[in-house]
Amino acid sequence: MSTVSLTLQPRPIDPSVDHEIQAIVAGSGTGSTCNTDLAAGPWDFDARPGYGPGASMGDVIPTGAPRQPQLPQEYRDASDEELDARIRAAKQTLGDRVVVLGHFYQREEVVRHADYVGDSFQLANAAKSRPDAEAIVFCGVHFMAETADLLSGADQAVILPNLAAGCSMADMASIDQVEECWETLEDVFGDMDTPDADGLLPVIPVTYMNSSAAIKGFVGRHGGIVCTSSNARTVLEWAFARGRRVLFFPDQHLGRNTAKAMGVPLEQMPMWNPTRPYGGTDEATLRDSRVILWHGFCSVHRRFTVDQIAQARAEHPGVEVIVHPECPMDVVDAADSAGSTDFIRKAIAAATEPTTFAIGTEINLVQRLAAEHPQHEIFCLDPVVCPCSTMYRIHPGYLAWVLEALVAGTVLNRITVPSSVADPARVALERMLAAKPAGAPA
Ligand code: SF4
DSSP, rough: OOOOOOOOOOOOOOOOOHHHHHHEEEEEESSESSSSGGGOOGGGTTTSSEEEEETTTTTOOOTTOOOOOOOOOOHOOOOHHHHHHHHHHHHHOOOHGGEEEETTTHHHHHHHHOOOEHHHHHHHHHHTTOOSSSSSEEEEEEEHHHHHHSOOOOOEEOOOOOTTOOOOTTSSOOHHHHHHHHHHHHHOOOOOOSSOOOOOOEEEEEEEEESHHHHHHHHHHTOEEEEEEETHHHHHHHHHHTEEEEEEEEEEHHHHHEEEEEEHGGGGEHHHHTTTTTGGOOOOHHHHOSSEESOOOOTTTOOOOOOHHHHEEEHHHTTTTEEEEEEEEHHHSSSSEEOOOHHHHHHHHHHHHHHHHHHOOOOHHHHHHHOTTTTSSEESOEEEEEEOOTTOOOHHHHHHHHHHHHHHHHHOSSSOHHHHHHHHHHHHHHHHHHHOOSOOOO
């Protein structure tokens, strides 16, 4: 691992992205933000179509995406200090009856109240480890709350504090679009359920954890599997042991980066664009494919560029560049390493010498890592402060609202996956849990 030559002095860093945005908008802070509306309350956008200010603001939101009813006035008017005190008081009253989960990309003012902080799958497992809790308040986005509902007890209520907190990437693969794609593949490959002479099926569907429960259920029904950014390679090995090719959705970049690292040629990874006839591809290309990539992406991780890496290297000789595999392939190739949020956290924790890190992932996590490791210099590759639009919808006001309602005996914003979807979705998740890296003991 490369290190800087000078010894960095520990320095206090404010991990609050909200504070930084407020200062930029007020003119007292340095730097820039992608949208000054980020300084407003998310309730200003709940009734409007779209993902709201932030990285996904240009993405097309599906018709019928959940809307959040207006947050009661008292929570919109409350100061940060008042909300903080009310959340603490409600949590204390509820005790073990509630567990609060905070995603790595969640704003600091919310994460500080979380009983568990992690990525989506770590948090779903944390929910599973608390069967005593009556309510699980998931401070993340919609598909994460669905996954927690899949893995938690039937009598546990999973609550998403703001229903407008979807995920623009997960929304890029709807169940109707995936069913339509599968029908086309059936036309090309015929019987999808009967293995060939080598025991391989024509197509194995693989979905990233960042997908709706309906998609996970589809995958479970069709012999497929779920993956995370930590285990994508292991899951693709699992799939290639059972099929000629993989249909990978919704994130093209995770699929491409993982398959490329496994030696799959780029020309055998066609893109399926659900908005174009025949997915924008053709039968011969599909027949020759190894991985069919869905035309989905994360607008947070798509902001990172090779130019930003070049600038970081020019301005910080010896900098260690680590990016998330949801970044485009050229960015992953130009970085020193790529991996999940857990990988990034562990890489920083493992650095024994003061090191300069340029990180390509969501700004809230980067700021928190910088505050947790003052011996290192840690900064976001993207100089523009632009958080995940939907994670940012979970303001402390919503957390206080759902917790105080629980104290009063009311469950708000419950996320429930119907059993017709949940049962096959759990099958796909269980296949993932059982998948072992190549060479690992069975
Ligand atoms: S960071 Fe990207 S993938 Fe994660 S919730 Fe936000 S839009 Fe979705």
